[in-house]
Structures are given as C-alpha cells and as structure tokens.
Amino acid sequence: xxxxxxxxxxxxxxxxxxxxxxxxxxxxxxxxxxxxxxxxxxxxxxxxxxxxxxxxxxxxxxxxxxxxxxxxxxxxxxxxxxxxxxxxxxxxxxxxxxxxxxxxxxxxxxxxxxxxxxxxxxxxxxxxxxxxxxxxxxxxxxxxxxxxxxxxxxxxxxxxxxxxxxxxxxxxxxxxxxxxxxxxxxxxxxxxxxxxxxxxxxxxxxxxxxxxxxxxxxxxxxxxxxxxxxxxxxxxxxxxxxxxxxxxxxxxxxxxxxxxxxxxxxxxxxxxxxxxxxxxxxxxxxxxxxxxxxxxxxxxxxxxxxxxxxxxxxxxxxxxxxxxxxxxxxxxxxxxxxxxxxxxxxxxxxxxxxxxxxxxxxxx
Numbered sequence: 446x447x448x449x450x451x452x453x454x455x456x457x458x459x460x461x462x463x464x465x466x467x468x469x470x471x472x473x474x475x476x477x478x479x480x481x482x483x484x485x486x487x488x489x490x491x492x493x494x495x496x497x498x499x500x501x502x503x504x505x506x507x508x509x510x511x512x513x514x515x516x517x518x519x520x521x522x523x524x525x526x527x528x529x530x531x532x533x534x535x536x537x538x539x540x541x542x543x544x545x546x547x548x549x550x551x552x553x554x555x556x557x558x559x560x561x562x563x564x565x566x567x568x569x570x571x572x573x574x575x576x577x578x579x580x581x582x583x584x585x586x587x588x589x590x591x592x593x594x595x596x597x598x599x600x601x602x603x604x605x606x607x608x609x610x611x612x613x614x615x616x617x618x619x620x621x622x623x624x625x626x627x628x629x630x631x632x633x634x635x636x637x638x639x640x641x642x643x644x645x646x647x648x649x650x651x652x653x654x655x656x657x658x659x660x661x662x663x664x665x666x667x668x669x670x671x672x673x674x675x676x677x678x679x680x681x682x683x684x685x686x687x688x689x690x691x692x693x694x695x696x697x698x699x700x701x702x703x704x705x706x707x708x709x710x711x712x713x714x715x716x717x718x719x720x721x722x723x724x725x726x727x728x729x730x731x732x733x734x735x736x737x738x739x740x741x742x743x744x745x746x747x748x749x750x751x752x753x754x755x756x757x758x759x760x761x762x763x764x765x766x767x768x769x770x771x772x773x774x775x776x777x778x779x780x781x782x783x784x785x786x787x788x789x790x791x792x793x794x795x796x797x798x799x800x801x802x803x804x805x806x807x808x809x
Contacts, residue, residue: 626664629724661689663763671706754783
C-alpha cells in the first residue's frame, strides 16, 4: 500500500515539472540560468527598448540642378545678349552715321591688332595678347556691321534720293539768262476729287491755260510732283495741250525724308538764283524754302483767280532779271506775293506821279 502511494507522488511530481517546462517554452523565454524568473526580465526589457526607439531618419540628399534649368539659363542669356547687341546696333544706326561709327571703331581695331613691344615683360606681353584676342571678335563683328550697313544704305538711297544729280538736261547756251519756273500739280494747277457716285475726277484751276501760255514766253516751265509718273504724264498731256511745259518730274525725282517726298531744287541742274517754285504747299514740300512762291490752295472755288493774280509778279521778274531771286522773295517775308506786289506797284506809281508833279512845279 505504501508503495502505491509513493508511485502516485512520483508521477504527480514528474507531471508538474513537465507542465512548468512547457509553460516556459510557450512564453518564448530561453535562459541558461536555473531560475526561470531571472531569465525572463532582461528579455522583456530588450523587447520594450526595441519598440520605443524611433527608426533613424533618412539621410538628406542635396538638391541637384537639372539639365533643363541649365539650358534655360543659357538660352535666356543668349537671347538677352542678342537683343542687347541688336538694340545697340539699332541705336548706332539711328544716332551715328557710318563715318562716325567707323571713326569710333579705331580704338577697337587698335586693341584687336595689339603687338607687344620687345621691351615689355613676359606678363605684359601675355596680358596684351589675351586682351587682343578678346577684342578680335567684337572688332570683326563691328566690321561686319559696317559692311552690312553700307550695303543697306546703298540700296535705300535708290528709294530716298532722286534718281539723278541732274534731273534736267543742260540749259542751252542762248538761254542761260532764262529763269526756271517750277510748278506743283495738286491744289496748284488742278484738283483731284473723289465721290462715290462718279469716282475720281480731276479739275483744272481757273486761268491755268492762260497762265501757262503767257509765262511760257518768259520761263522754262517744269512740273515737279510727288505723284507717280503713271499719274503725272497723262494728267499733263490733258492739261497742257499747247506743250508749254518743257519737263515733267514725278516721285522718282523727289527726296524721301521724314516720311515725306520733298522737291530738291538743287538737283535740277539749274542756277539756284534763277529758280522759282510755285506751290500751294511750297514751304512744306521743298528743301529750298528760299526759292518758294506760295499760292492759295485750290479747292474747287469757281471764283478763284490766284494764278492770274500771280502773272504780273512773275512777268516783272522775268523782264527785270534780278541777280538773285532768293533775295527778292525774302523781301516778301512769306506773304501773299500777288497781293503784296500789287500794293507795291500802286505805291511805286504813286511816287512816280508825285515826282512828275514836283518836276512840273520846278519847271514853272
């Protein structure tokens, strides 16, 4: 009986030891020590410390400039350089002539062709050569600019300058004393009007036929217009049926300046002391205002007599042949010459009559 009790105690002890060892294995704690409680504490601390410590931050990468930004910087830099160069070239073209730019470029050419002296030090020679090499590109660019500008100006002269320096042929030796009467077309000899129901029509100024026929006896008559020759020629043929007008000059004979076509009387191949320019816009259309004879513009007035009123003055000039017509015109101070000449003529006749009366009194 006692043996049975001992066996039961032994089995219970073995069973309790096995259950304890299984619990330790289920908790996941392994210890080499004989005391299970001392092995579980450090393992639990290591687990807690791993969970509470934050992960280390990722290393910061320095931002890198992309290739697109570099190309944009280079592109805008090139655009700015080209724009600045073009603007400066435009400023030179507007402000300075080719001769002035060429004169200012002498220093740049000298810098580009620098030659060091034999006595200069090696550093000075090296610095001079570097400076000369740096100035070579601007000097060549300036030379190219001057060549291009001269070429452009030569082509522009064909459109801005008269077609010839002698617009009229040489005057006959027997007519060297003859004055040249230059006449404008529009609002001087005729008027061109447009209306919707009839289109363009050209009207002769009252008295134009008598004006041309009478003054053709004293003057060399020239028509000088800023219109195209395809307009001037047919109009003059219908206007001047008696061929009183010797020469016709159209737009190609004018000088284009400041957006307008000017009559350049110096290109007529005539003595400037014997040229009269009659125009309704004389001082605004001629480069030689000292030769201008202003006349009232014609605007289709039926009672207009401006041309006929001017005949006495022009005939007086042709008969008396003043040494310089410019001084005569200057004495009128841009007034209405026809009216002023009539008043002066009346004053002159009054003085002559007074002198005659005084002479008769002295004789008595």
